Each structure stands twice: as C-alpha cells, then as structure tokens.
Amino acid sequence: xxxxxxxxxxxxxxxxxxxxxxxxxxxxGTVLSVMQxxxxxxxxxxxxxxxxxxxxxxSTLMRMIxxxxxxxxxxxxxxxxxxxxADPRAILALRRSTLGYVSQFLRVVPRVPTLDVVAEPLLTxxxxxxxxxxxxxxxxxxxxxxxRLWQLSPTTFSGGEQQRVNIARGFIHPxxxxxxxxxxxxxxxxxxxxxxxxxEEAKRMGQAILGIFHDAAARTRVCDRLVDVTAFTPGIAA
Amino acid sequence: MNAQMPPPLLTVRDLTRxxxxxxxxxxxxFDLYHGEVLGIVGESGSGKSTLLSCLAGHLPPDSxxxxxxxxxxxxxxxxxxxxxxxxxxxxxxxxxxxxxxxxGVTAGGNVGERLMGAGARHFGQIRAQATDWLERVEIDxxxxxxxxxxxxxxMQQRLQIARNLVTGPRLVFMxxxxxxxxxxxxxRLLDLLRGLVRRMGLSVIIxxxxxxxxxxxxxxxxxxxxxxxxxxxxxxQVLDDPQHAYTxxxxxxxxxx
Numbered sequence: 001x002x003x004x005x006x007x008x009x010x011x012x013x014x015x016x017x018x019x020x021x022x023x024x025x026x027x028x029g030t031v032l033s034v035m036q037x038x039x040x041x042x043x044x045x046x047x048x049x050x051x052x053x054x055x056x057x058x059s060t061l062m063r064m065i066x067x068x069x070x071x072x073x074x075x076x077x078x079x080x081x082x083x084x085x086a087d088p089r090a091i092l093a094l095r096r097s098t099l100g101y102v103s104q105f106l107r108v109v110p111r112v113p114t115l116d117v118v119a120e121p122l123l124t125x126x127x128x129x130x131x132x133x134x135x136x137x138x139x140x141x142x143x144x145x146x147x148r149l150w151q152l153s154p155t156t157f158s159g160g161e162q163q164r165v166n167i168a169r170g171f172i173h174p175x176x177x178x179x180x181x182x183x184x185x186x187x188x189x190x191x192x193x194x195x196x197x198x199x200e201e202a203k204r205m206g207q208a209i210l211g212i213f214h215d216a217a218a219r220t221r222v223c224d225r226l227v228d229v230t231a232f233t234p235g236i237a238a
Numbered sequence: 239m240n241a242q243m244p245p246p247l248l249t250v251r252d253l254t255r256x257x258x259x260x261x262x263x264x265x266x267x268f269d270l271y272h273g274e275v276l277g278i279v280g281e282s283g284s285g286k287s288t289l290l291s292c293l294a295g296h297l298p299p300d301s302x303x304x305x306x307x308x309x310x311x312x313x314x315x316x317x318x319x320x321x322x323x324x325x326x327x328x329x330x331x332x333x334x335x336x337x338x339x340x341x342g343v344t345a346g347g348n349v350g351e352r353l354m355g356a357g358a359r360h361f362g363q364i365r366a367q368a369t370d371w372l373e374r375v376e377i378d379x380x381x382x383x384x385x386x387x388x389x390x391x392x393m394q395q396r397l398q399i400a401r402n403l404v405t406g407p408r409l410v411f412m413x414x415x416x417x418x419x420x421x422x423x424x425x426r427l428l429d430l431l432r433g434l435v436r437r438m439g440l441s442v443i444i445x446x447x448x449x450x451x452x453x454x455x456x457x458x459x460x461x462x463x464x465x466x467x468x469x470x471x472x473x474x475q476v477l478d479d480p481q482h483a484y485t486x487x488x489x490x491x492x493x494x495x
Contacts, residue, residue, distance in 0.1 A: 025483030068474040088458045088472040109454050110425040
C-alpha cells in the first residue's frame with residue numbers, strides 16, 4: 001500500500017516530541033507527567049521493540065499511537081494521519097485499513113463465534129463474508145485453535161487460546177502499521193514459534209511493526225532495533 | 239481517507255430545551271456521518287433522553303438547528319413532512335418494547351404496519367417482508383401470527399427492531415435498547431445490532447448509561463452532565479483516557495468485568 005511520494009524513504013510510523021500527562025480530577029487535580037520528548041520511527045518492513053522497566057511507559061506510548069490515549073503535545077504520524085491531531089473519524093478510518101493492534105485484552109461481544117470475531121476486520125473493510133471466513137479459518141488452523149471451537153465464543157477460552165484469537169484478528173489483514181503488545185506472553189513453544197514466523201512474514205510483506213516483548217529471545221529474533229522508553233520518562237520530581 | 243467527503247447525515251447546532259428554569263439540554267452541537275454509531279452517556283437526569291427526544295422530533299427544542307442530509311431543516315419542516323421522515327428514513331427504538339410495539343397486533347402486523355405507513359399496499363409482499371425481518375432478528379417465522387404479549391422481553395425488543403428497520407431507515411435513535419434485558423439476551427441483541435449497522439450502513443444515536451454497551455457498539459461518545467456535553471471523542475479514548483472530571487468519575491465508578 002504505497003503512500004504519496006515523498007523525497008526520502010518515509011517511515012510508516014513517526015513519533016516526534018511526544019509528551020503525555022494525566023490530570024487526575026478525582027484526586028484533587030494531581031497532574032502526572034509520564035512521558036516527554038518521545039521520538040520514534042518505524043520503516044516499512046522493520047520491527048522495532050520497545051524496552052524499559054515495567055511502568056516506564058511502553059504501553060502508554062503504544063496506546064497513544066493507537067489513539068485511545070490523547071497526546072499532550074507532539075505528533076504521531078501513521079501513514080498520512082497525525083493521530084495526535086486527527087478527529088475521531090480519521091482515526092477510525094486509519095484503524096480500518098492501515099493500523100492494526102494486538103492488545104493483551106480480547107474485548108468482544110459475548111456469544112459471537114470465534115470465527116466471526118477473527119473475520120470481523122475484513123468484514124468491516126467490506127470484504128465478502130465467504131472470503132473473510134475462509135481467511136479466518138486458515139489463520140485459526142495455523143494457530144492451532146481446534147475447529148470444534150470456532151463456533152464458540154472466545155470468552156470461554158483459556159488465556160493462551162484467547163491470545164491466539166487476538167493474534168489471528170491482528171494478522172488477518174496486512175495492516176501497513178502493526179502494534180503488538182506482548183504477542184507471545186502466554187504461549188507454549190510451538191505456538192510461540194508460529195507467532196514469530198507470522199511476524200517475520202509480516203515484515204517481508206513490508207508491514208511496519210512496533211512491539212513490546214518481554215521474551216528476550218523473541219525480541220532478539222524479530223526486532224531490527226530497540227527503543228528504550230526510559231529515555232522518555234520524566235524525572236520523578238516532575 | 240479520501241478528501242471527497244459527503245456532508246454529515248445529521249448536523250446539530252446549539253440545541254437547547256429547558257423546562258421552565260430547569261435545563262433539559264443546552265447548546266448541544268455535533269455531526270453524525272453515514273454508517274456512524276454515536277453513543278450518548280451520562281447518569282439519570284443528565285439530559286440525554288431530552289436530547290434524544292428533541293432530535294427525534296418527539297419534543298420541540300427551544301432553540302437550535304437540526305439539519306438532515308445536508309439540506310433539510312428538520313425543525314422548520316411542516317408537520318406532515320416531518321412525520322413522513324420519521325416513518326421512512328428515521329426510526330426510534332424505545333427502552334420498553336411496549337412503547338414501540340402495538341401489543342394487541344400480531345408480530346407480522348407490527349412489522350407490516352410500518353411498511354404500510356411508508357406506502358406499501360400489496361399484502362403478499364408485506365407479509366413476505368415481515369417474514370424476512372422476523373428471521374433477520376432471529377424470531378421463528380412460525381410466530382408471525384402471535385401477539386408480542388406472548389413473547390419474552392428479548393424477543394419483544396428484537397420485534398421492535400424489526401418493526402423499525404423494515405422500511406430501511408438511514409438513522410436509528412435508540413433509548414437504552416438493552417436496558418431491561420438479561421445480560422445473555424443483551425449480548426445477542428448487541429451482536430444483532432452490530433451486524434445490522436455493518437450490513438445496512440445504518441447511522442445510530444444510542445443513549446445509554448451502560449459503558450460496556452457503548453464500548454462494544456459506538457464509534458464515538460458524547461458525555462452529558464446537567465444538560466451539557468462535557469466531553470466527546472473516540473469511544474475508547476473517552477473511556478480509557480477521560481479528560482473531564484465528570485467522565486473520570488463515571489469511568490472509575492464502573493465495576494470491572
């Protein structure tokens with residue numbers, strides 16, 4: 001999915017001078033400054049890993065790129081959209097076609113069959129139902145979710161199964177920009193290998209991937225570069 | 239992300255309705271686009287139902303503008319034209335199915351009546367369409383001649399949705415549509431609504447106090463307090479990173495599931 005021509009090889013995700021603070025009105029208006037001057041670039045075909053201790057702001061940065069956390073200042077360009085300034089409609093359009101996200105949580109309407117949960121991103125893009133279901137079935141098979149479970153809601157599944165359903169949903173469309181939050185966290189060795197292969201294939205297809213991996217070996221294998229978010233964490237005294 | 243954007247389906251500007259000295263809703267403005275689901279949340283008395291009634295034409299606002307499809311000034315329409323709009327292009331799903339159904343008329347009659355109100359006259363076609371819609375909302379067509387009184391609450395609500403959607407409206411107003419239902423029935427209704435929105439390209443304005451419902455259904459969210467909109471934005475942004483003191487209180491008061 002080529003972007004409008006630009007003179008230099010353009011990053012798919014580009015974060016500049018990004019800052020974030022939370023104002024806690026329920027706690028006397030306390031202002032928590034959690035990030036300042038964050039910088040980041042992810043090129044097509046590249047996987048960049050976010051590192052830093054728990055609480056350093058990896059997930060916060062990822063949520064700001066996804067758009068469910070507001071930026072206090074700075075810019076977050078994904079493709080041609082600045083998520084920090086875009087209106088909700090532009091962000092929804094970006095999420096439909098360009099930006100994918102595998103979060104740690106599976107949030108679905110209860111009782112909807114797993115096959116439909118995985119197929120949904122393609123249906124939202126207007127793909128025919130048969131095509132979407134076939135693609136979902138192929139990914140679920142590949143991720144070792146037994147066919148007898150496909151017509152059941154994933155809300156009843158184990159943690160590892162739910163995570164694989166989330167991953168199937170995240171890989172069913174080749175989003176030019178893809179965010180992965182701990183994609184291998186609760187997987188056994190065999191399924192972990194499959195997910196790492198999916199990531200490698202996505203890179204070859206030119207997807208720009210930003211990931212959080214606590215699994216050091218996985219990080220070493222799929223990440224081309226690491227960005228330590230501790231560099232963006234303001235001093236405690238702030 | 240094409241620059242060529244159609245006009246909003248509904249444009250609302252400075253809509254205000256007072257009850258004597260008390261504010262119902264004040265200076266509410268927003269745009270709703272084709273295929274978009276807008277959630278309106280707030281506690282009881284926040285003005286969300288007053289706003290919905292003003293938008294849907296059930297209650298005249300004191301001031302403000304409502305523009306339909308880029309050109310029609312809804313509040314200036316003659317009564318007959320406004321009723322026609324409400325019968326054909328708009329629909330209203332009430333919290334209590336009894337307010338939106340005729341309880342003494344059969345299920346098929348409830349669906350057919352709205353078609354006839356929109357001009358249909360051929361009995362066979364009306365019945366065929368009614369049957370089709372009962373199936374779409376997962377009511378056994380064998381029950382077409384039963385009265386809604388004999389239906390469960392969830393079935394009555396699905397019948398109300400069939401009655402409203404059979405004329406192919408473009409905008410649906412919903413007032414707490416999952417309100418009085420068991421959670422398992424709510425889930426089925428949510429799934430049904432999501433499918434209908436996607437397949438029919440419906441635009442929906444849904445009023446609820448249930449944040450879990452809007453998270454799963456709404457693209458955008460408006461938060462109301464004391465008749466005014468205190469915050470609006472992308473649904474997951476408003477819920478995950480609320481900016482206004484009232485929204486923070488609302489979100490932090492919800493039991494986690």
